[in-house]
Every structure is written in C-alpha cells, then in structure tokens.
Amino acid sequence: DADVTQTPRNRITKTGKRIMLECSQTKGHDRMYWYRQDPGLGLRLIYYSFDVKDINKGEISDGYSVSRQAQAKFSLSLESAIPNQTALYFCATRSSGQGANYGYTFGSGTRLTVV
Amino acid sequence: EDQVTQSPEALRLQEGESSSLNCSYTVSGLRGLFWYRQDPGKGPEFLFTLYSAGEEKEKERLKATLTKKESFLHITAPKPEDSATYLCAAGGGSNYKLTFGKGTLLTVNP
Numbered sequence: 001d002a003d004v005t006q007t008p009r010n011r012i013t014k015t016g017k018r019i020m021l022e023c024s025q026t027k028g029h030d031r032m033y034w035y036r037q038d039p040g041l042g043l044r045l046i047y048y049s050f051d052v053k054d055i056n057k058g059e060i061s062d063g064y065s066v067s068r069q070a071q072a073k074f075s076l077s078l079e080s081a082i083p084n085q086t087a088l089y090f091c092a093t094r095s096s097g098q099g100a101n102y103g104y105t106f107g108s109g110t111r112l113t114v115v
Numbered sequence: 116e117d118q119v120t121q122s123p124e125a126l127r128l129q130e131g132e133s134s135s136l137n138c139s140y141t142v143s144g145l146r147g148l149f150w151y152r153q154d155p156g157k158g159p160e161f162l163f164t165l166y167s168a169g170e171e172k173e174k175e176r177l178k179a180t181l182t183k184k185e186s187f188l189h190i191t192a193p194k195p196e197d198s199a200t201y202l203c204a205a206g207g208g209s210n211y212k213l214t215f216g217k218g219t220l221l222t223v224n225p
Contacts, residue, residue: 042217090158103149104213106158
C-alpha cells in the first residue's frame with residue numbers, strides 16, 4: 001500500500017457541486033498539506049495542518065476548506081466547485097521530527113475536472 | 116514574498132549528453148532547498164535536500180549543488196529513463212513551508 005493515499009484518483013463534477021477529496025497516510029507524520037498543480041503555474045499551497053487542532057491557510061485557500069479528522073486523515077472540500085478549480089490536487093506529509101534531509105512525501109494526486 | 120524560478124522550462128537532450136538545470140530562489144530564512152522528480156500522472160518523488168551553500172549531494176547520474184542564490188541539478192550521461200519533470204522547492208520560515216518552482220521538463224532521447 002502507498003504511504004500517502006488519495007481518493008478519488010479522478011473526478012468530474014459539475015459547477016456548483018460540493019466535492020471532497022480525501023487523503024490518508026500510514027507514515028505516522030504529524031504534518032499534512034494540500035497543494036494544487038496547474039500547467040505553467042507549478043504547485044501552490046492550499047492548506048496545511050501541523051496536527052489535528054492546528055490548521056492554516058496557504059496562498060490560495062479561497063473556495064476551499066479542510067478537515068483533519070485524525071492524525072492520518074486530511075480532507076479537502078470544494079463547497080461550490082467552479083471551472084477554474086480544475087487541476088491536479090496533491091496531498092503531502094512530513095514529520096516535524098525529521099531533519100532537513102527528509103522532504104515531503106506526496107500522494108499520487110487527484111485529477112479534478114469541473115464542467 | 117518567497118520566489119523560486121527554474122530554467123529552462125524544457126530541455127531536450129540526447130542520451131549521454133550531460134547538462135544542468137537551474138533553480139534560483141529568494142526565500143526568507145532558507146531552511147532547505149529540495150529537488151523532486153515528477154513523472155506524468157504521479158506525485159513528486161523526493162530526490163535531495165540541500166541546506167547550506169557549498170553543499171553537494173549525488174544520486175546515480177544526478178548531482179545537486181547549492182549557492183546562496185541558486186541551486187543546480189547536474190545530469191551526467193543521462194538515459195531515457197531520466198526523462199521527467201524536475202521540481203525545485205525552497206523551505207523557509209518558522210513554518211517550513213515549501214515554495215515550488217514551475218519545473219523543468221527534461222526529455223532524453225535514445
């Protein structure tokens with residue numbers, strides 16, 4: 001099994017619908033992140049969480065919300081999807097106890113299309 | 116505002132033709148400079164972290180170096196399987212958030 005699992009892998013939804021992307025990890029990491037990736041724009045941080053009770057906005061949080069249900073689970077919601085939220089979404093994890101030699105561990109991504 | 120700029124955007128090499136990818140950064144309180152490899156449809160895969168100027172790290176045909184303003188990913192005698200997008204990211208500040216560059220798409224032709 002993958003260390004960081006994202007579901008669904010692909011999703012097509014209609015404008016105005018609510019959708020949830022889920023992320024679970026088996027690495028025991030305390031820190032979790034949601035990024036979106038768009039062609040020509042790179043990876044941009046949406047939200048991040050340092051533990052269950054510590055959730056922070058990233059650079060592009062408008063239109064998104066998150067929930068840290070447990071240390072191992074971090075969900076991203078689009079309350080009312082719009083077409084410009086069409087993108088590849090990645091969840092990542094890191095342990096605060098690791099040294100700088102350890103980068104983030106990324107999931108395989110969710111490709112979301114809003115029509 | 117933290118910024119990471121990668122160049123070139125795309126690079127096409129012949130198998131065995133060595134080259135370098137550039138990552139220039141402006142980050143307050145740099146705590147780590149990361150290199151990732153990303154294959155199509157997959158998440159980024161961690162390659163290296165560098166955290167002080169002058170540091171170098173190697174893995175197979177890849178070597179990453181760091182100065183106070185730039186990092187380079189040197190690819191020696193590349194093979195077609197090295198074809199991927201290479202991402203650079205800088206981690207800084209008390210929250211250790213990563214700021215990513217847009218990546219360099221490397222294609223190695225046989």
